[in-house]
Each structure stands twice: as C-alpha cells, then as structure tokens.
Amino acid sequence: MEKDLASSGDATYGVWSEQNAAATQAGAYRWIALFIVWAAFLLSYVDRVAWSTVAAPVGASLGLSVAMLGAFVTAFYSGYVIANVIGGILTDLLGGRAMMTLALLPLGVFTFYFGDTRSLTMGIVIQLAMGFAAGADYSAGMKIIPAWFVRDRGRAMGIYTTATSLAVVLANAIVPSFSAQHGWSNAFRMLGGITVAWGIVSLLFLKNRPTQDQPPARNSATEMLGLLRNRNLIVLAIAGCGGLWATVGFGAWGNALMTRQYGISPVVAGSIVASFGIGAVIAKPVLGWISDLPGVSRKLISILCLLAFTITLLIFGACSTTAQFYLIAPVLGAFSYGYLPVLMAQISDASGKRLAGAAAGWTNAIWQMGSVVSPLAVGHVYGGTHSFMLALLTLAIGPVIGMAAMFFVSKHISRE
Template identity: 40%
Template sequence: MSSTVATATKAEVSVSRYRWVILVACWASFTLTSIDRSTWGPASVFVGESLHVTVEALGAFATAYYIGYVVTNFWSGFASDAIGGKVILTVSLLGAGASMLAFGSTTNAAVGIAVQAVVGFFAGADYAAGIRLIVSWFKPQEQGFAMGIFTAATSLGTATANFVVPALITASGWRTSYIMFGAISVVVAVALFFTLKPGPLVTEHKHAPKGRFKRDLAAMFTNPNLLFTCLAGFGAFWGLYGFVTWSNTLMIKGKHISPETAGLVVGIFAVAAVLAKPIIGWICDRFFGGARKVPSIILLALFAAILLVFGRLDGAAAFLWAAPFLGLAAYGWSPLLVSLVPRLVPNGVSGSASGVANGIWQLGSVIVPVVVGAAFGAAKSFDIAFLALAAGPIFGFIAMLFVRDRQRPAVAPAAAEKE
C-alpha cells in the first residue's frame, strides 16, 4: 500500500514539475511570434523607404498581417481542441519563421503586403494552442499567474524588437532583423515538437463522450459573458496594437524623435508590461479570489487616460517617463481577460473559445492601423492620432461593465467522461 502511495506521489511531483516545462515552451513560442509581429514597428519607416511606400500607406502592411492573424485565430482554436495543441503550436511557429525569412528577401511592396498576411496567418495559430496546453496542465485557481507569464511573451516580444531591431537596422539594414528572427523561429519550432504533450486536466476531443464537443460549442456560442468579454478585448487590442504599430512612426514623424529613442520608449513600455502581467495575475489569484472584471475595468480606464495624456506630451524625456505607466495599463488587463475566457465555457472547448475571443480581439488590431494612419495623414496631428487610439479602451471599459465574472468549477477528466 505504501509503495502504491509513494508511486502516486512521485507521479504527481513529475506532473507538477513538467507543467512548468509546458508553460516555458508555450511562452517561448508566443515570444518569438510576438517578436515576428513587433519587428514591423521599428522597421516600418525603413521598409517604406526601401519599397517606396508613403508613411500613410504603411498601415496596409500591418493590416495585412492582422487579417491573416485574425483568420487563423478562429480556426486554430477549433483545431487545437480537435487534434491537440502540440501540432498547431509547432506548425504556427515554423510557418511564421519561414514567412519572416521570405519577407526579409522582399523587393516589391505588393508582395511584401501579401507575405505579411502569411506571417500573420501562421503566427496567429499559437495563441489558442498555447492556451489549450496551459489549461490542461494548470488548475483554474493557478491560471491567472500562468496566463500572466504566457501573455508576458507579447510584451517581451515588443521590447526585444524595439531594443534590438533599431541597432540591427543601423548596422546592416532592416532585412537582417527579419532573416535573423525568422531563422530562430524555425529552429525553436523543431525543438518544441519533441517537448510538448497534452496535460491531464482537459479531456482530449477523441476521448470525450459522443456529441459532447458539439454541445459544448453550442453553449459557447450562446454565452453573453463571452460575447461582452470579446467586445472588451476588441477595444483593448485597438489601443494596444495601434500603439505598438504606430508609436515609433508617430514619434519620429510627428515629434521628430530619433528612431533609437522611439525604440527605447516602446521598449520601456513593453518591459513594464513584462513585469506587470504575471504580478497582476498573481495578485488577483492570491488576494482577490481570482477576480477578473473589476481589475480589468480599472486598467482599461487607466489605459485610455494615459493614451490621452501621451498624445499631449512633447520631448524625448516626457515620453520616456510616461512609457512604463502606459505599459502597465496597456498590457495589465491581458492576463485577466485571457484567463477569464476559459472559465466562462466548458473545458472541452477552452481552445475554441480562446481562439474565437482572440480573433475578435484582433479585429481591433486589423482596423486600427488604417484608422490611425488616416487620422494622422488627414490632420497631421499627434494628438488626434492618440485620441483615435484611446477610443478603443474606452469602448472596452464600457463592454466590460456587462460581464458577469463567475468562475466555472474545475471538472476532473474522469467526471467529464460521465457527463
């Protein structure tokens, strides 16, 4: 009897330790696809000069990326639930890396826009796959912290791109960044294929009772709390990725800040978020019973307010001082909404719900580059551009007021089989 208990204890310890390997693997993939996305911000002006594209038209590249990203978010969530997160995650990173290599060789603007859409198509798949893997290894009461670490990847990707890419451009041109990060992505994708495996907390689709997956999907699509969370995220992403996409160019062209300083501002902005995400997630898990709604409302309101203030600033020193506060507010809501989505739906469709939610969230990323580009092009006003950015989190704040934050009880796999 004692031998059996000892064996079970060792198995539990093994599972407990391995979940951190899974989290780090998902984080590494998400970090690299975020670098792939964020490389465009500091490189955009130089890509435009190389491919003879006007500043106002540069938004088309970012919009093309996000169109591909949104499309794949919808299907990748269902695919992750149906065949598992491992295959989807590795294919995502491999395809994104190969597409980055292709963009680094682009000499034509139309081809470049098309390749950006392909980069986005592959990069967008790893989000839902990562969520699926994490919720299969981490209990609901631990997911705020886990999602904080996972989503910190987007901030780290932005920071890395803004610290590294300007230096690479100065040394050897914008193409080097795309080729280097593309190659790294391909290598890591191959390594992850031999590392990832599904966890014990979510029943795989192939083992679920007949008809269960369809019933869970029906419940997901009729969930009003999920709908309002999707709308809140749409507004938040509007402000976030509108800033990430346009801030370098707006500071360079609108305030005559040097490219290196603009990159430093956005880098500090992202570093603050790297620290804020896991800390905010842990605090909400540990001290506020896993609350998501009220902290998200506060952070979205703060995000909108700081964007409006940022639009009124002038001079490098002011932007550098404001950057960490904007980073905290701009990204702080992220682990809260990300961890809220899976607990609003049955656990068998956690990947599908996360993919659909992120797809709707990223529609804000699709639309905002063109809107901000048009606003700045028409008014030539830094203030107006940031007013357009702030409209997103204001909308998200309003939508979040209608969400009922109720945690779904954890269901053990064995229990799920009997339902």
C-alpha cells in the same frame, strides 16, 4: 488473512506512490511547458512587431506613403483573425503541441522570406501568410496552460502574456540596431530562422497534459457552437477587441509617430517603446497573480485597467519631448497590456478546460478585429491631420468601449 491485508496495503501504497510521483513530476514539468509556450508566443510576437520598429525608414525606401505604413500590420492581423477561428477548433481536435508546431514552422519560413520584400503588394501577401501561420499559437498556449495550471491559472496567464510585452522590448532594442548594421532584410531572416528552431523544440519537448489525466472527450459541434451563445464570452470578446484596438495600434504607430512628429531617431524611439514594454512585463504577472487571490474580482481589475489605459494614452498624446515620453511610456505599457491576462483567465473560466482552445480561438479572432482596423485608422487620421493628439485619441476609443463592455460580464464565473 493478515498476509492478504499486507499485500493489499502494499498494493495500495504502491499505487499511491506512483500517483504521488506522477503528481510531483507533473508539478515540475508544468513550468517547462509554460516556458515552451511562452517562448513560442514571444517569438511569434517579435515577428509581428518587427516591421513596426523599422517602418518609418524602410517604408520610405520602399516608396510607401505615411498612411500606408500600417498596411503590413493590418495584413498580418487579417490572416491572424482567420487562423484563430480555424486554429482554435483544430487545437481542441489535434492537441496543443501539434498546433504549436504547425504555427511556428511556417511562420518562421514566411518571416525569413519577408526580408526579400520589395513592394507593397509583396509585403502584404507575405504578412498575410505570416498572420495565417501564427494564428494557432495563441490557441495552443491557451489549451496547454489550463491543462497544467488550475488554482494559479491567473498567475500562469500573467507570465504567459509577458511574452507579448517583452517581445516589444526585444524587437525595439534589437531590430532597429541590427538593421542599421546588417540591413533590415537580414534582421527578418534571423528572426525566421530562430522561429523555425523553436518550432522543432515544441514538437520534441512539449506535452499536452499531465500523464495521469485522461484524454479529454472529443468536443461536439453543438458544444462548440454553444460557445458563440455564451454571454460572458461574447462580452469578453468585445472588451478584448476594444483593448487590442489601442494596444496593437500603439505598437504599430508609436515609433513612427514620434519619429515623424518630433524628429526622434528610430533607435531612440525604439528605446522609448522598449521602456513601454518593460512596464507591461512587470504589470502582467502582478495583475494575474492578484486576480487569483480569493475574493478578488477579475471583472473589476479589467475595468480599472482599461480606464487607466485610456487616461495614460491621452497623457502620452500631450507629450512632446524625449524626457516626457520616457517618463510616461512604462506606465502606459503597464496598462496597455495589463488587462490581457485577466481577460484571458476569465475566458478560460467561462469555457472550461475541455473547450479552452475553441473559446480562445474565436474570442481572440474578435479581439484581433481591432488589431486589423486600428493601424489603418490611425494612419489615415495622422496622414490627414498630422496631429499626434488626434492619433492618440483615435486609439483611446478602444479601451473606452472595452471598459463599457466589461460591466456586462457576470460577477459569478466559476473558476475551474
């Protein structure tokens, strides 16, 4: 009897030891998983904003009018919107690793060939293809992160979204200077090659979930359609659309507006927008971490951040000197991206882990509608008025709408 009990105890201890070892291994690996999806998001975003850093000088050489400088950005986000809906559903079906790889490899190839652009039509077609290829990387990341992070999901989202703002820093710090020395075509070829390489890294080293977790049940069409009727997701989609109207619009036009309006060189304008990105890099993980704290309202943080975003846009619009732009840019960057991890955490909370990919895909598709329209809208406003302030006022409309939408989000979204 005692022998049986001892054997039973040994077996129990063995199972416990295996589970504990698996949990420890998962705890260590989750940071590797976060780094892989973060770096993928970083490269994807560098690829999409690289054009904005050289739009003014290169656009002139391609014969593009001022109003059409944002056409390539709009083309990218048009493909991106479509791919987010499809990619979100496929991410839940195929897994985050497969979709991350399927996003990065073709994105790298198309980015490489964008360097051969010689006309407006050719550039629009390639940027459309780039956006369509990149559309699944966001959903893949939003699927991977909730699988590995639970209580500290807001912090993980904050770290994940630093990729977009750091991409702004890197693109503005590297692409204009590299283009001046080696040509803008070679800059895009370099970016394309690096993106393909990271797609291979994702395929080889990314894991969908901890080994001790059971594979999720297959999502039904009814459940996915139910996401479209989720009031919290609908309102969060509208809020994000308003926010990204201004975030992407500024990213697309910030450099060109300062260059055209005040004669600031592309390299100096790039360094100003790089400082804008630094503010965002700092703000995102901080706000994500704060949103994880017990009793803290993610809804309230989102509202306050969008309000501050609106105000700092107007202050930036009143600036006219390089010193003023350098002073305000980091603050603007903090608020122009700071709301994103908090909104993303709320979307994950509202949908649950099993439907995280599909929910991220369709809400981000709505978010990116602002990204599609904003660059062209700002281009037409500035092209018709040549008013720096009116261009910034056009951008400020977005976060005002986003802030109003947030008041309709439930106060009691459960945190899985």
